[in-house]
Amino acid sequence: xxxxxxEEILTASKDWLxxxxxxxAFKKLEREIIKTGVCVECGTCVSNCPVxxxxxxxxxxxxxxxxxxxxxSCGICYAMCPRTLTLPEHLIGEYISIYKAQSKLxxxxxxxxxxxxxxxxxxxxxxxxxxxxxxxxxxVSWLPVFSIATSPDGVLDSGGTFYTHSPVVxxxxxxxxxxxxxLAVVGTACNIDGITRLQGHPAGFLNLSKDASILKIGxxxxxxxxxxxxxxxxxxxxxxIDDVQRMAIAGGKFTVTSSSGETEWPIADLNHIAARSCSYxxxxxxxxxxxxxxxxxxxxxxxxxxxxxxxGKKAFELAASQGIIEYEELDNxxxxxxxxVSRMKATRYYKMEPAH
Numbered sequence: 001x002x003x004x005x006x007e008e009i010l011t012a013s014k015d016w017l018x019x020x021x022x023x024x025a026f027k028k029l030e031r032e033i034i035k036t037g038v039c040v041e042c043g044t045c046v047s048n049c050p051v052x053x054x055x056x057x058x059x060x061x062x063x064x065x066x067x068x069x070x071x072x073s074c075g076i077c078y079a080m081c082p083r084t085l086t087l088p089e090h091l092i093g094e095y096i097s098i099y100k101a102q103s104k105l106x107x108x109x110x111x112x113x114x115x116x117x118x119x120x121x122x123x124x125x126x127x128x129x130x131x132x133x134x135x136x137x138x139x140v141s142w143l144p145v146f147s148i149a150t151s152p153d154g155v156l157d158s159g160g161t162f163y164t165h166s167p168v169v170x171x172x173x174x175x176x177x178x179x180x181x182x183l184a185v186v187g188t189a190c191n192i193d194g195i196t197r198l199q200g201h202p203a204g205f206l207n208l209s210k211d212a213s214i215l216k217i218g219x220x221x222x223x224x225x226x227x228x229x230x231x232x233x234x235x236x237x238x239x240x241i242d243d244v245q246r247m248a249i250a251g252g253k254f255t256v257t258s259s260s261g262e263t264e265w266p267i268a269d270l271n272h273i274a275a276r277s278c279s280y281x282x283x284x285x286x287x288x289x290x291x292x293x294x295x296x297x298x299x300x301x302x303x304x305x306x307x308x309x310x311x312g313k314k315a316f317e318l319a320a321s322q323g324i325i326e327y328e329e330l331d332n333x334x335x336x337x338x339x340x341v342s343r344m345k346a347t348r349y350y351k352m353e354p355a356h
Contacts, residue, residue, distance in 0.1 A: 010050040014074040021086060023075030026054060026067050034065055038083045038350045045077035091342040092306060093287030096313055098335055099305045100298040101327035112295040113303030115325060116217050120184050121152040122319035130180035135166035141242045143227050146171025163247055164227045165275060169194045181211045188221040189283040196288040215315055218286025220294020222249060222345055229273030250295055282346040291315060296341050297334040304330060304338060
């Protein structure tokens with residue numbers, strides 16, 4: 001029988017965390033996992049503490065970890081808990097590279113750096129796509145509809161962000177019916193996940209088709225709002241939705257630009273009108289896309305771009321080669337901000353009212 005040197009192994013664990021990740025003390029584990037009732041009572045934190053200052057007592061039959069000595073903030077308890085998310089792949093998915101980028105296209109609408117529009121425009125210009133499926137303004141103000149664009153000019157008018165759900169997967173299927181086979185689809189995680197299911201399921205349309213191809217361009221999304229609730233919220237604050245020119249969420253604020261100027265509210269003020277389905281989504285950065293775009297981590301008028309697959313890399317490089325985007329690598333501090341917000345979204349359901 002081999003006797004393991006547990007102290008030596010835990011020291012190696014502590015050293016790896018110090019060198020490679022942001023470390024969290026027991027207090028964070030206690031606040032987020034133990035006191036919220038998310039703890040699964042497995043004993044991982046207790047048995048992996050290198051200074052043995054986490055113990056557990058049975059309280060009313062529950063196994064409750066608690067700090068009984070001085071925490072050295074090594075990070076092992078938080079990192080190894082089965083209910084926490086700490087590694088980048090847990091939070092933002094697999095990726096090849098991360099940039100901040102900005103479109104150099106003239107005209108049209110844009111949100112932040114306008115990179116999603118630039119990527120699609122480059123693909124259409126080069127003949128890599130038959131069409132692109134995007135969300136755009138419909139007849140009802142700020143209630144999006146899908147649009148099938150077959151030229152760069154057709155994409156430019158779709159810029160900007162809508163904060164209500166958009167049926168772009170339906171648009172993708174309509175594009176196939178119209179005879180297009182090489183498509184890009186721009187959407188949030190819920191849209192892209194639907195496409196990914198169609199690709200991966202044995203009975204999925206995109207799995208069964210030999211000719212259809214999709215470039216999945218994902219958009220960062222914290223949540224969407226119920227349209228009727230959003231309209232009512234704005235009216236209660238003296239803004240007609242028909243007068244709204246731009247909506248944006250950044251830095252915990254919801255900002256609306258209208259004919260009367262710019263108004264902002266803490267995003268928490270809109271919690272009551274958030275789409276219920278968003279409560280079950282843990283994905284901020286659209287992990288199943290080929291390339292993801294969003295404003296978190298980059299300054300104003302720039303877009304954070306996460307290149308995930310070889311297809312996404314090829315699309316990004318094509319736009320760069322055409323000179324319609326400028327870019328640079330995103331620094332570690334900015335990437336950490338993306339990770340932090342991703343963790344916030346991924347774990348917020350821990351605070352939901354339990355079903356039993």
